[in-house]
Amino acid sequence: MGARITGWASAVPPTVVTNADLEARLDTNDAWITERTGIRARHVGGVTSALTVESGRRAMAMAGVDPASVDLLVLSTTTPDQVVPATSSSVHHELGLSGAAFDLNAACAGFVYALVVADSLLGSGFRRALVIGSDALSAITDQQDRSTAVLFADGAGALVVEGGGPEPLLLAQDLGVDGSAARLIYSDRGGYMVMEGREVYRRAVRIVVESVGRVLEQAKVKLDDIAVFAPHQANLRIIEAVNARLGFPMEKTAVVLDRTGNTSSGSIPLALVAAAEQGRLRDGDLVLLSGFGAGMTWASAIARWGAPPGRPA
Ligand SMILES: CC(C)(COP(=O)(O)OP(=O)(O)OC[C@H]1O[C@@H](n2cnc3c(N)ncnc32)[C@H](O)[C@@H]1OP(=O)(O)O)[C@@H](O)C(=O)NCCC(=O)NCCS
Structure with missing residues (x-):
C-alpha cells in the first residue's frame, strides 16, 4: 500500500525574542548563545492547538483537500493545551475533519513517530491523514532560567499524507527509546523544563549517527541519494557534529533553528x-x-517527498 505527501505548511506565533532581547533581561549574551547553539531568534507565546490548526489548515489548502475527507489526525506534541482531553480533539473539530484523532508524545522525536504511525494506519484502512508536529515549549520554560530560555520556543509543521498509489511513503524507519535517561530532560506536572545539557549533547550525536546508519542500511540507500536531511533543530553544533561523522554536507541539510530555536515536535x-x-x-x-x-x-x-495533486514540482 503506497502513500504520498500532497501538502505542507508551518506556523509560528508572532512574538519574536532575539538574543539581544534575552541579553537585556538575563545573564547571557549573543556571542555565548550563537557560538554554543547557533540560535539567534525564536518565536514564543504560542498555544499548541492554535499553531496546530493554522499549520493543518494551510497544508490542507495546499493539497486541495476537503477537511471532511481527512479521516486521520496524528498530532505529535509534548505541550498539549490541557491534560484531558487530547489537543487533537479540539483541532479535529475546529478543522472539520472526520474519522480518528489522537495525540502522541515522543518529545522531539515525535514528528517522525507520528509519520510512521500515520503511514501504517493508511496501510490499514484510513484514506487521508494530517500529520502535525506542534509544540509551545515557551509555556513550560522558565523565562528567567538562562540554561533553557535561550533554547526552547514554539512552532508547528503539518503534512497531508494520502493513502494509495504505487510508491511507499517510507523506505525505512528506526524508532527507539532509552528510558534509563528519562531524567536528562523533563518537566514534572505543572513544572518547568529541566535539562542536563552536556549529557544530552553527548548522547544526541551518538544516537542520531547510529539511527541514521540503520535507516540507510535498511533502505539500501546511500547518503548521496538523499536530497535533504531534516534533523531535529536543537543545536547547530549537534547537527554539524552529526554531519561530520556521517560525511554529509551541510548544504543539503535543512536548518531553521537560527530563527526558530528548539520547537520540539515542530522542529x-x-x-x-x-x-x-x-x-x-x-x-x-x-x-x-x-x-x-x-x-x-x-x-x-x-x-519520499511528494507534490500537490496535479502540480508535480
Ligand atoms: C545547552 C548547551 C548549549 C550548553 O552548552 P555547554 O557548552 O554544554 O555549556 P555548559 O552547560 O557546560 O555551561 C558552560 C558555562 O556556561 C554557562 N551558561 C549556561 N547557560 C548560559 C547562557 N545562556 N548564557 C551564558 N552562559 C551560560 C554555565 O553556567 C557554565 O558556566 P560555568 O562554566 O561558570 O559553570 C549544550 O549543552 C547543548 O546544546 N546541549 C544539548 C541540548 C539539547 O539538544 N537539548 C534538546 C534535546 S531535545
Missing part, C-alpha cells in the same frame, strides 16, 4: 517545510529525517 516539519518552500525538494526526492529528545527517544526515517 523537523518546520525544517522540512522551509526546505520545500526554498525549492530544495522535488517530487520523488528522498528526505532523511532524524530526531532525538526527552525520554530519551529517537526516530529516523527515509521518506
Whole structure:
C-alpha cells in the first residue's frame, strides 16, 4: 500500500525574542548563545492547538483537500493545551475533519513517530491523514532560567499524507527509546523544563549517527541519494557534529533553528517545510529525517517527498 505527501505548511506565533532581547533581561549574551547553539531568534507565546490548526489548515489548502475527507489526525506534541482531553480533539473539530484523532508524545522525536504511525494506519484502512508536529515549549520554560530560555520556543509543521498509489511513503524507519535517561530532560506536572545539557549533547550525536546508519542500511540507500536531511533543530553544533561523522554536507541539510530555536515536535516539519518552500525538494526526492529528545527517544526515517495533486514540482 503506497502513500504520498500532497501538502505542507508551518506556523509560528508572532512574538519574536532575539538574543539581544534575552541579553537585556538575563545573564547571557549573543556571542555565548550563537557560538554554543547557533540560535539567534525564536518565536514564543504560542498555544499548541492554535499553531496546530493554522499549520493543518494551510497544508490542507495546499493539497486541495476537503477537511471532511481527512479521516486521520496524528498530532505529535509534548505541550498539549490541557491534560484531558487530547489537543487533537479540539483541532479535529475546529478543522472539520472526520474519522480518528489522537495525540502522541515522543518529545522531539515525535514528528517522525507520528509519520510512521500515520503511514501504517493508511496501510490499514484510513484514506487521508494530517500529520502535525506542534509544540509551545515557551509555556513550560522558565523565562528567567538562562540554561533553557535561550533554547526552547514554539512552532508547528503539518503534512497531508494520502493513502494509495504505487510508491511507499517510507523506505525505512528506526524508532527507539532509552528510558534509563528519562531524567536528562523533563518537566514534572505543572513544572518547568529541566535539562542536563552536556549529557544530552553527548548522547544526541551518538544516537542520531547510529539511527541514521540503520535507516540507510535498511533502505539500501546511500547518503548521496538523499536530497535533504531534516534533523531535529536543537543545536547547530549537534547537527554539524552529526554531519561530520556521517560525511554529509551541510548544504543539503535543512536548518531553521537560527530563527526558530528548539520547537520540539515542530522542529523537523518546520525544517522540512522551509526546505520545500526554498525549492530544495522535488517530487520523488528522498528526505532523511532524524530526531532525538526527552525520554530519551529517537526516530529516523527515509521518506519520499511528494507534490500537490496535479502540480508535480
Ligand atoms: C545547552 C548547551 C548549549 C550548553 O552548552 P555547554 O557548552 O554544554 O555549556 P555548559 O552547560 O557546560 O555551561 C558552560 C558555562 O556556561 C554557562 N551558561 C549556561 N547557560 C548560559 C547562557 N545562556 N548564557 C551564558 N552562559 C551560560 C554555565 O553556567 C557554565 O558556566 P560555568 O562554566 O561558570 O559553570 C549544550 O549543552 C547543548 O546544546 N546541549 C544539548 C541540548 C539539547 O539538544 N537539548 C534538546 C534535546 S531535545
